[in-house]
Amino acid sequence: MSPNRRRPLVGGNWKMHFLRDDATRFCDALLAGGALPADVVLFPSFPLLHSVAEALTGSEVGCGGQDIHPADKGAHTGDVSGAQLVDAGCSWVLCGHSERRHDHGEADDLVRQKAVTALRYGLTPLICVGETQAERQAGRTFEVLERQLRAALTDGPATFTLAYEPVWAIGTGETATPEIAQDAHAFLRGQLGDMLGETAAEAKRILYGGSVNPQNAAELISKPDLDGFLVGGASLDPEKFLAIIRSCGSDT
Ligand code: 13P
Numbered sequence: 001m002s003p004n005r006r007r008p009l010v011g012g013n014w015k016m017h018f019l020r021d022d023a024t025r026f027c028d029a030l031l032a033g034g035a036l037p038a039d040v041v042l043f044p045s046f047p048l049l050h051s052v053a054e055a056l057t058g059s060e061v062g063c064g065g066q067d068i069h070p071a072d073k074g075a076h077t078g079d080v081s082g083a084q085l086v087d088a089g090c091s092w093v094l095c096g097h098s099e100r101r102h103d104h105g106e107a108d109d110l111v112r113q114k115a116v117t118a119l120r121y122g123l124t125p126l127i128c129v130g131e132t133q134a135e136r137q138a139g140r141t142f143e144v145l146e147r148q149l150r151a152a153l154t155d156g157p158a159t160f161t162l163a164y165e166p167v168w169a170i171g172t173g174e175t176a177t178p179e180i181a182q183d184a185h186a187f188l189r190g191q192l193g194d195m196l197g198e199t200a201a202e203a204k205r206i207l208y209g210g211s212v213n214p215q216n217a218a219e220l221i222s223k224p225d226l227d228g229f230l231v232g233g234a235s236l237d238p239e240k241f242l243a244i245i246r247s248c249g250s251d252t
Contacts, residue, residue, distance in 0.1 A: 008038035008221065008248035009161065009205050009228040011126060012235030013066065013094065016045055023048045027055035029238035036060075036242075037249025038228055041092050041126075042235075046080055053089025064092025064126065067100055070113035082121030093118045095125045096152060098167045108151030119157040126161045126230070127152050128209070129188070133168035142187050149191050162206045163230045164188060169210025171232060178219050178226075181208045185225035214243035221248050 018026070023044055030040075041062035044052045053063045065088075069079035085093060094100075095118060096111035115125035129148040131141045145164070153160070164184050169176050176184070185206045192201035208220055209230030220226055228248060234240040 006203065006205050006227045009041070009207060010038045010241075010245045010248060011041045011043060011064070011092075011163070011207065011209075011228075011230040012241055013043045013097070013209070013230055013232050014045060014048075014235060015066070015099070015232060017236055018044065018048060020048060020051045023052050024055045026236075026238050027052060027061075030061060030242065031056070031059050033238070033242045033245075036245050038245050040245060043092070043094055046088075049085070049088035049090060056089075062091050063089050064094065064123070065090050066094050066097070068093045068095070068114050068118050068123070070110070070117045072117075082117050082123060085123060086121050090123060093123045093125055095127045096148070097128045098130055098165060098170060102167075108148055111148075112152045112154070112156045115152055115157045115160060116155075119159055124159060124161060125157055126163055126207070128163045128165050128230070130165040130167050130170075130210070136166070136168065141184065145184065145188060146191055149188060150195070153195055162188060162192070162204060163209050164206060165209035165230060171211070173211050175211040175213075175216050175220075176208070178223050181220055182223035182225055185223070189225050212244060214240050214247065217244045217247035 041064050042052055043064045043066050056063055065085040068082055069076050073081050095115045100106045115127055118125040129145055131144040135144045166176055188206055189201050192204055205227035207228045207230045208226050212229045212231045213234045229244060231244055
């Protein structure tokens with residue numbers, strides 16, 4: 001790892017997988033992996049949060065929710081509040097994952113509201129942006145990324161981390177090439193520079209997500225604007241997840 005590089009961050013988004021036993025076994029295997037060359041955070045589904053947070057106690061591995069409601073509390077069946085996430089041991093939360101945008105019709109402005117609420121509770125929002133295949137094929141990738149980013153950040157949270165997750169690469173096995181990913185990350189960093197200033201933009205970690213695995217991680221992380229990963233499928237196997245994390249520690 002070059003000395004000036006932002007410290008990598010690797011998130012494991014477990015989506016709607018695992019029961020408590022799987023989750024605690026996973027945490028034991030992860031923690032047995034010893035010192036890691038990246039910050040690591042797990043995003044279990046809500047019923048697993050307490051067990052995972054407990055299993056991670058005393059370690060440097062963080063825990064986060066997969067979603068948050070923008071209101072503090074109230075009549076919102078099926079939703080989870082910032083206070084509940086904190087109470088469950090979270091320090092992070094995903095905001096605007098494409099599966100939330102698609103499955104639940106979450107629009108750009110709601111993503112901003114969620115990220116603002118997260119920060120109010122001391123949770124770091126991990127804001128996800130990414131274009132669909134149709135948008136990429138229509139040459140609209142940068143337009144979509146700019147729209148999603150500006151909507152999330154204009155009057156949005158002061159502290160956040162960003163993930164570029166091209167929708168066409170999620171769960172498909174079709175990873176973005178390192179060049180495609182780098183182009184998008186450099187574009188996003190440029191936009192952050194416009195919005196926050198160069199220094200703040202340079203300090204921001206931008207994660208890549210979409211069919212990351214132990215085979216492609218090292219080449220992706222060698223790109224200058226990639227600062228880690230948000231891993232779905234491969235984050236369900238501790239050996240694969242550890243291999244991805246370790247790939248962040250070697251210059252390739
Ligand atoms: P996959 O790694 O399964 O493609 O999922 C990526 C993702 O959506 C992480 O948030």
